Amino acid sequence: MSSARTDTERHLRALELPVVAAAEALVGCTMTHGATSGVIVEAEAYHEHEPACHAFAGLTDRTWPLFAAPGIAYVYRSYGIHALLNVVVEPEDVGAAVLIRALEPLTGEDLMRARRGRDRATELCSGPGKLTQALGIELDLNATSLLDGPIRLGPPPPERPLPRVVAGGRIGITRAVELPWRFCAAGSRHVSRPWPAGLLAS
DNA sequence: CATGGGATTGACT
DNA sequence: GTCAATCCCATGC
Numbered sequence: 139m140s141s142a143r144t145d146t147e148r149h150l151r152a153l154e155l156p157v158v159a160a161a162e163a164l165v166g167c168t169m170t171h172g173a174t175s176g177v178i179v180e181a182e183a184y185h186e187h188e189p190a191c192h193a194f195a196g197l198t199d200r201t202w203p204l205f206a207a208p209g210i211a212y213v214y215r216s217y218g219i220h221a222l223l224n225v226v227v228e229p230e231d232v233g234a235a236v237l238i239r240a241l242e243p244l245t246g247e248d249l250m251r252a253r254r255g256r257d258r259a260t261e262l263c264s265g266p267g268k269l270t271q272a273l274g275i276e277l278d279l280n281a282t283s284l285l286d287g288p289i290r291l292g293p294p295p296p297e298r299p300l301p302r303v304v305a306g307g308r309i310g311i312t313r314a315v316e317l318p319w320r321f322c323a324a325g326s327r328h329v330s331r332p333w334p335a336g337l338l339a340s
Numbered sequence: 341c342a343t344g345g346g347a348t349t350g351a352c353t
Numbered sequence: 354g355t356c357a358a359t360c361c362c363a364t365g366c
Contacts, residue, residue, distance in 0.1 A: 182347070190347070192362095200362060217348050218359030224347085237347055267348050310347055330348095 144294040153208040153227055153291075157183040157234040160227045162321045164236055166300045168292040169223075171273040174249055176241025176263050177295065179323040180330055182308045184224070186233035189313040193233025203281040204233040211289055213270070213280040220267030221276050225284060225291060239266045239309070239320075241273075242328040244295065249274075265330040301326065306333050 145151075152163035161183035168177055186193035186204070192214070193204040203212045204226060212224040212235050224235035241263035243250055250262040250272035263269035270276070275289060284291040294300055301323035308320045309331060322329050 184347075192347080195363070198362080214347090215359090215361060217346060218361070220348055222347060239347085265348070308347075312346085 144296050144298060144300060146293045146296075148293050148300075149291045153225070155227065157185050157227050157236060158319055160225070161236040161319065162303055162305070164225060164238075164291075165303050165321050165323050166294045168244065168290075168295060169238060169241060169269075169273070170245075170290040170292060171275055171288060172246070172249075174246030174273045175244045175292075176269065176273075176328075177244055177298075177323075178238055178240075179242050179301070179326040179328045180238075180240035181321050182237045182239055183319040183321075184235055184237060185228075188317065190308065190311040190315075190317075191233065191235075193235075197233075201233060204235050205231055206281065209283060209285050209291070211279055211282050211284050213275060213277055215277060216267060221270040222266045223270050223275055223289070237266060238269065240264050240322075240326075240328055240330045241269045242323075242326060243272070260327050264328050268330075304333055 149167040152160045161181045164178050164181050184191035192201045207230050208227045210226045212226050213221050216222045223238045226235045228234040243262050254262055254272050262272045303321050304324045305318045306320045
């Protein structure tokens with residue numbers, strides 16, 4: 139695929155892929171809620187067969203959206219404080235999702251600044267808890283469709299080259315840390331953390 | 341039913 | 354670098 143051409147179906151194709159490929163393919167796509175939107179610059183894959191995934195515990199009151207059809211949001215409370223946004227993928231009855239970890243702000247930056255109480259563009263959406271705050275996403279949007287809204291997953295912005303993607307270990311987990319299931323837009327200043335030296339080119 | 345910990349962030353030393 | 358905030362859920366007694 140040419141990196142100089144965007145693709146209006148990329149987000150839809152990503153929803154049909156296995157979760158690791160989906161996480162990589164979603165980098166460069168857009169996420170929109172109301173007037174705010176951004177380009178995904180960091181995402182991580184989670185799958186029920188590995189212990190860092192909530193779905194590892196099986197089907198529960200908390201995890202059921204992970205086992206639902208691809209294209210819905212899994213939004214959960216982290217550390218009692220933050221709402222974290224995932225894109226559910228893989229067929230129904232398979233628990234898998236892509237955690238959206240960082241966005242490059244595209245529209246509604248001033249509203250993001252007001253919600254976040256921060257000015258610099260790189261402080262608005264550079265973390266999974268930050269971007270939900272910037273976009274106004276809370277737990278009431280759990281299990282809603284990412285194709286019909288209110289939150290919308292969309293294709294990469296037209297006329298923008300797709301980013302090169304680098305892979306590395308996932309952040310903030312204690313189990314299955316060896317899996318290189320974190321994907322970042324190479325060179326982006328909007329990621330949650332700079333990638334370590336060991337990151338592999340994709 | 342009590343408890344421990346977490347896919348985080350921001351403030352502070 | 355350290356640490357508290359804060360709450361839902363899974364686990365174990």
